[in-house]
Each structure stands twice: as structure tokens, then as C-alpha cells.
Amino acid sequence: NAGVTQTPKFRILKIGQSMTLQCTQDMNHNYMYWYRQDPGMGLKLIYYSVGAGITDKGEVPNGYNVSRSTTEDFPLRLELAAPSQTSVYFCASSPGTGSGYTFGSGTRLTVV
Amino acid sequence: GQSLEQPSEVTAVEGAIVQINCTYQTSGFYGLSWYQQHDGGAPTFLSYNGLDGLEETGRFSSFLSRSDSYGYLLLQELQMKDSASYFCAVYNQGGKLIFGQGTELSVKP
Numbered sequence: 001n002a003g004v005t006q007t008p009k010f011r012i013l014k015i016g017q018s019m020t021l022q023c024t025q026d027m028n029h030n031y032m033y034w035y036r037q038d039p040g041m042g043l044k045l046i047y048y049s050v051g052a053g054i055t056d057k058g059e060v061p062n063g064y065n066v067s068r069s070t071t072e073d074f075p076l077r078l079e080l081a082a083p084s085q086t087s088v089y090f091c092a093s094s095p096g097t098g099s100g101y102t103f104g105s106g107t108r109l110t111v112v
Numbered sequence: 113g114q115s116l117e118q119p120s121e122v123t124a125v126e127g128a129i130v131q132i133n134c135t136y137q138t139s140g141f142y143g144l145s146w147y148q149q150h151d152g153g154a155p156t157f158l159s160y161n162g163l164d165g166l167e168e169t170g171r172f173s174s175f176l177s178r179s180d181s182y183g184y185l186l187l188q189e190l191q192m193k194d195s196a197s198y199f200c201a202v203y204n205q206g207g208k209l210i211f212g213q214g215t216e217l218s219v220k221p
Contacts, residue, residue: 031207042199042211043155050206058208090154097142097207100157 002026006091006104013081013111021076021107023091031094032074033058033101034066036087043090049074081111114138116212118200123218124190132185132215134200142203144176144183149214150196158185158198187217195219 007022025032030051035043035058045058049068063085065077074093078085088108092101116136124130134144143162147155159167161176161183173186187194197216201209 033208035211042213045208045210048206048208056206059210094207097203098160098162100145100160101147101155101209103154103156105154 004091004093004102004104006089006107008107009105010108011110013078013109015081015083015111017081018077018079019081019109021078021089021091021109023074023076023104024072025074025091025093025102026072027093027095027102028071029093029095029102030071031096032068033092033094034064034074034076035090035092036060036085037090037106038087046076046089078109083111085109086111114202114204114210116200116202116210118198118212118215120213121216121218123220125220126190126192128190129186129188130190130217132187132198132200132217134183134185134212136181136183136200136202136212138202138204138210140205141178141181142205144174145201145203145209146172146174146185147199147201147211148196149199155199190219192219192221 004025033048034046047066049055091104094101118134146158149155159174176183197214201211
């Protein structure tokens with residue numbers, strides 16, 4: 001059972017480039033989330049989804065976009081990368097409120 | 113707005129008991145959760161409190177008081193492997209978690 005799989009694990013982007021962070025879960029969870037974590041800080045919610053076709057903004061959505069065409073996949077798109085987007089990005093899924101989140105192993109992104 | 117407060121650092125010795133407190137201000141509160149994160153790793157789920165009271169899972173316990181907007185995580189019989197960051201997080205409407213800044217626990221021999 002793979003759980004939540006994120007790719008890539010590491011990436012270096014130049015300012016202004018774009019990329020998509022991939023996230024796939026095989027637990028049939030309806031809820032999926034994207035967080036970013038800066039060094040020594042807590043996790044900030046970027047976007048979340050309560051089911052296929054439904055997405056909503058979190059605390060820090062600017063500079064990002066998401067889509068949820070299937071239950072399994074929840075990609076995060078960065079357009080026009082900026083140094084402020086240097087962070088570790090975590091994808092997570094859960095079956096619903098009160099249930100623990102299962103996190104992916106993270107994507108370490110550096111924008112130079 | 114919403115905010116969570118927890119101590120930034122706690123130090124304890126192996127075999128001891130430590131309590132990490134969390135106070136919160138939020139709208140649409142559904143429950144309080146705790147996560148553990150080792151350096152370089154992903155957060156892992158420890159506990160959830162939807163109702164007032166104590167929840168126990170092995171060496172870890174978590175408490176919630178809704179009237180006081182307060183909770184804590186209690187770790188007993190500390191082991192070196194418990195050295196990690198611990199995050200409290202509140203569930204808001206829509207099943208989304210808002211995390212605190214984290215408490216770094218150092219367990220000394």
C-alpha cells in the first residue's frame with residue numbers, strides 16, 4: 001500500500017519558470033491537501049479539495065493553482081516561480097474531518 | 113482570524129513525562145489534532161480530540177477543553193526517539209487542518 005506519493009522529491013527552479021508537483025493517493029480518500037513548510041515553521045495550507053472536481057483556497061494560495069479531476073490525483077501548479085516559493089511542499093489526504101491525515105514524503109523546492 | 117500558540121522548545125530527560133500545551137483562537141472549530149515530525153520527514157498523525165477530555169494511545173495522551181480553547185499533548189516514559197517537532201492543529205469547516213508553529217522536543221539521556 002503506497003499511501004500518498006509525491007514527485008519529484010527535489011527540484012531547483014529558476015525565477016519565472018513553472019512546474020507541476022504531482023500527488024497521488026491510493027486510499028480512496030475524498031479529502032486532499034497541499035501544504036508548504038518553511039524552515040523551522042509550521043505547515044501553511046495552500047489549497048484543498050473535498051472531492052473530484054471541487055477545490056478551494058487555503059491560507060496561502062497566491063502563486064499556485066490546483067485541479068482535481070480524479071479521486072487519486074491532486075497536482076499543484078506553480079506559475080512564474082519566485083524565491084519566496086522556496087519551501088518544502090507536502091501533499092496529504094484523509095477520509096474526512098477527525099481522521100488523521102496521511103502525508104507524502106514532500107518535495108523540496110528551491111527557486112534561484 | 114485564527115491562531116494557535118504552543119511553546120517553541122521543550123527539553124526533558126529520558127524516562128520523564130512532558131506536556132506540550134496548545135491554545136487556539138479560531139472560528140468553526142471541530143476538533144484538535146497532534147502531529148509528530150522528525151527532522152527531514154513528513155508529519156505523522158498522533159491523536160484527535162473532537163470532544164472534551166482525555167484520549168490515550170500508548171505512551172501518548174491528548175486533552176481538549178473547548179471552553180478554555182486549550183489542549184495538550186502528554187508524552188510519558190520519554191525515549192530518545194521522541195525527539196522531534198510536535199504540532200497542534202485545529203480542524204475547521206471543510207475538514208481542513210490549520211497548524212501551529214510547532215514545539216521542538218529534545219530528549220536528553
